[in-house]
Amino acid sequence: MKTTHDTAAHGGDVRLTGLGKTYGSFTAVHPLDLTVPEGSFFALLGASGCGKTTTLRMIAGLEEPTAGTVRLGDQDVTALPPYKRPVNTVFQSYALFPHLDIFENVAFGLRRRGIRSVKKQVGEMLELVQLGEQAHKKPHQLSGGQQQRVAVARALINHPKVLLLDEPLGALDLKLRRQMQLELKRIQTEVGITFVHVTHDQEEAMTMADTVAVMNGGRVEQLGPPSELYENPRTTFVANFLGTSNFIEADVDTRSGDDIVLKAGGGKLVLPSARNSGPTAAGGKVLLGVRPEKISLVPADDAGRIPEGRNRITGRISDSSYLGVSTQFVVDSPVCTAFEVYVQNIDRDHRLAPGAEVVLHWDPAHTFGLDAAQDADAGVETVGEEAV
Amino acid sequence: MATVTQSPPPAPAPAQAPRAKPPRKRGRRTPYLLLLPGLLWLFVFFALPVIYQASTSVQTGSLEDGYEVTWHFATYWDALSAYWPQFVRSVLYAASATVLCLVLGYPLAYLIAFRAGRWRNLIMILVIAPFFASFLIRTLAWKTILADSGPVVEILNALHVLDVTSWLGWTAGDRVLATPLAVVCGLTYNFLPFMVLPLYTSLERIDPRLHEAANDLYARPSTTFRRVTLPLSMPGVVSGTLLTFIPATGDYINADLLGSTDTRMIGNVIQTQFLRILDYPTAAALSFILMAAILFAVTVYIRKSGTEDLV
């Protein structure tokens, strides 16, 4: 697979400039500027209907953009049909040709480009995805995971400049999905091709991608490495779509050095100003956010032992569920109902039971601030959405 | 099928191509090229003859002197008043045959779809295979089966069934052959597969878990059938009914082979007028009335049953 490095080396980046798509009066993708660096693993993350798949299909050439251009390195491919683009796709539910066996499926692209001796290459590719034995089976005789690997092999064998993956793991069960995430990451590292991956599964995006673009309503909400998106989300949508966030509505009180002091209920909370994307002037309304696993929980009796300089609020445990690795508490507090807290099960304190008065405290460095003008529940998965 | 390739991809635009023009056009002409030969065929050999037929029906003249369009609509009236019994008979026979097909065909389709197990394919073959043995020969076999001294007639006679059917006017005396019953029996036989196959297709699509769910929700087998199976199989019922009723109305073979002069259907009249008497205007008018009646009935039926996407 070493040869692929040569192709990729000249390929350069995927550059989308003002790329947009409208269907009649409906805008699927607002004009979008995006650069995917060469050799990176890039994920487009969002709920169904957010425009991520349309964006991917415009890169593949399967959808005609209504505005903007698609460039691969120096080459403008906007006007090229899919079969002339050095780009290959792993389709949702794989789209393996049912009438061809695995070998012919994988050889399809090579044969169409007039390559005669495909046997060696196909063999090597099937070894890479560990399907050497299955070469002469038909797709329907393979398991979901195997079909998925055939789809990857069928695309990769063409040494594309960019590999596009459209919800490639969506049809697999949880365990297999985890396994395939690592597998895909391994293959990407091995071949060094740029991967653009579309998914609605935030865990999948975070596990695999170097860079994630969170899309919502046809726009990119935030773009960055997974840790950046998780630790410092800049919209409530991102904060809720990636993991869980607790929000406290607060007013800006004063600045002190690099920090902003906020008033919420009766107490004061500290927020590093570098982590605030909301208003900074005194009196401005800020949604103060903190992730459930950053919070420590102590019975009210032990409040005295909490170190200085930590944000703290009081409340009462309304619910707790034991999850093995951790225990998940729901705490009602005057500043926020249903505060979620995850506590590692290291030393379990039996006083932490529903009804107990508690103090929650966390390092201010883990706090993030958002503009309170937005919907605090944006991006929260509801049961209805999950069914889609 | 070479027309599919008629949309050559335009040469790739140079990198600095002006963005004003749309990226690429997929062959706009392709669908028309695909449609053209087939539709032309249908137009010339189906639509045009029907239009021609319409004009023939309002022509007058004779075979020797030729015909002329005189807008002689009286032909319609004359044809109707002369042959209305055959029209009524056709509709009655076809409707009876359709109902019989539904009653007989539903259990068979249900059996194949849900109860046949590993026999399913064999039964399917047995339903379809008679298609390949000429239907005329099979219809003639009914002459043997219903023969006057045959076992069927003897059994029916012994059970006094024929007394009842004679009284109803379905049979005549000790005979079944050359009576309405024989014609309807033949029609039912001939079009039964056209009922069974669509019924089977729509029944087969029903998830068996729906039956389990209905049973789980306190529905007795009969209720399950009425509330779940039957409504879900309606598309099959509708298309089966159409596929049976339409050809049965225009059929004249069963009436000819198994019936008598008293069971002549409208198809027999049209055939005789066209091929023997050579009265083209009357024959054309009769075909037109039949066609209009059927199209009207089909449209109303499809609207009523709410399955317009059927066609």
Add this chain to the structure above:
Amino acid sequence: MTFVNWLKRRLVVIAGLLTLGYLLLPVVVVAVFSFNKPKGRFNYEWQEFSTDAWRDPCGVSGLCGSLSLSLQIALWATLGATVLGTMIAFALVRYRFRARGAVNSLVFLPMAMPEVVMAASLLTLFLNMGVRLGFWTILIAHVMFCLSFVVVAVKARVMSMDPRLEQAAQDLYAGPAQTFLRVTLPIAAPGIAAGALLAFALSFDDFIITNFTSGSTVTFPMFVWGSAQRGTPVQINVVGTAMFVVAVLLVLVSMTVGNRRKRQKA
């Protein structure tokens, strides 16, 4: 009570099997009477067992000629209807174009019209154009009425086809022609085959339309019809039985071959 319950549970099965018996009874009669040695001209009453007809199936003048004519017409009509019908089906499923509704009705109407009406109309046209009735008029008519059935069969298959398969082919460097030949056509093949089979059966067995458009040409159904008026030779039953047996055998063989292939691959 137990017997009533037993009957109740198996009511559907019993009714279904009775219907199946009704469907098969004439075939059985045809087969049995192919071994008859009738006294008169008509083969409606059982006389004595004989294999004469089976040993000399072409013994009746005109029978085998009409049979081969019917086969020829059916083959050509199948070919024509399948090609034209497949093209229409693809256009209907895969493209958007104007007058779609009109096209749909033009395809649907021949199926919704009694054969006798179509036959009569076509005869009127042929007579007025002064065409000589015979092989070609029969063929034209058969292609016409088989076409719609092919369209329906192919359309169903193409509609259930995942459009992503063709996109995948395009993504893998297959141009429009290659995509069609390598992916679309092979996947649509079962639908096309079903349509062709249906067209063959319809054409081969057609009597009404042929009766109007054949002139003095005699196809096999026409031959049977004629003999029903003049006297039915036993050889007719031989042909009917043979066709039934061949059809069943062909299906059984193709099914076992298919099953075995599946098992080998698994």
